[in-house]
Amino acid sequence: MRMSARQAEVEPGDGPGVRHDTFTIVRRLDAAPAAVFAAFADSGVRRRWFRLPGSGAVYHHEFRVGGGETAHSTFSVLDSDPERLEYRSRYLDIVPERRIVFGYESIVDDLLRWTSLVTVLLADDAGSTLLTWTEQVAFLVATGDGSADLPHLRGGTTLRLNGLAAALAPDPGPRRRGPA
Template sequence: MGPAAPDFAGDVQDAAELRTIRHDTFAITRTVAAPPHAVFEAFSDAALRARWFRLPGRTVSARHDFAVDGGETASSRYTAVGTAPQTLEYASRYLDIVPDARIVYTYTSAVDGIRRWASLVTVELHPDNSGTRLLWTEQAAFLAPSAEPEHDLPHLRGATRLRLNGLAAALKPT
């Protein structure tokens, strides 16, 4: 008898959930009042990145290795009004890095140990008269819907916009 077959279902509990995966793509363009090399540094430098890229709630752990085949892991505890505390987890892997121009990576997000979505993200940095035109393109596969699945994509898109607002704020001169 050979080794056991791998469990490819991951966090999926039954076959019906396998058929409910939803795919969405969105793009956000943002002009940042800093040159491309400074915006790139905000992604690559762990201390600067921590100023704008974090999970909601109280950070439990964070690690960042900005290199092709490196990645980032983070977890936090979050409590929304009227809900029980939740554990949030993020794990990424960098696939392509072109200094001052492009970053391509994948990531997964989990809530209380259930992988909710996986995404492929491409961040493009283009010189612009007023700094950098950043183009964020994200292709998401929602693996386990929330209680209100119609809000999953708007939530992800809105959280990304907020995060990019934080990026712009982190790059402002103090």
């Protein structure tokens, strides 16, 4: 099998092997737990906040225990070959309006880079939702020395949760331009 230059940079070899990390992000969302849960469950709403970077994205989502999501896209960066991104998940536990547990794989250019177990807890907090996202990740292939892998994943998750908050925000209606 022929590897791209990018794959050669991250191909596993005699390095340290698998690295495990865990992180937790806690967010207060201005929506009831039922609305937050629906934003995970409803594929139309989910597309407003859960997206792979790049272009040509294709998604399939089945929100049920044993179901999951697959997504593919192509991500281009200046002065670099495009990357083929793939996401595959499987729902392990769903308690409506309270908990979602799923595992997922992140694949770049046909190379499994990391896999994670994610627990999303939703708690009612006076009409809003306290969301706790805990991710246990196994980095199978490091980028360079691996020092940027966890910050990259945590940052991407933070951006995704920012998108969730935006998807839950009430529609402000049409905007007026210029003076009245």
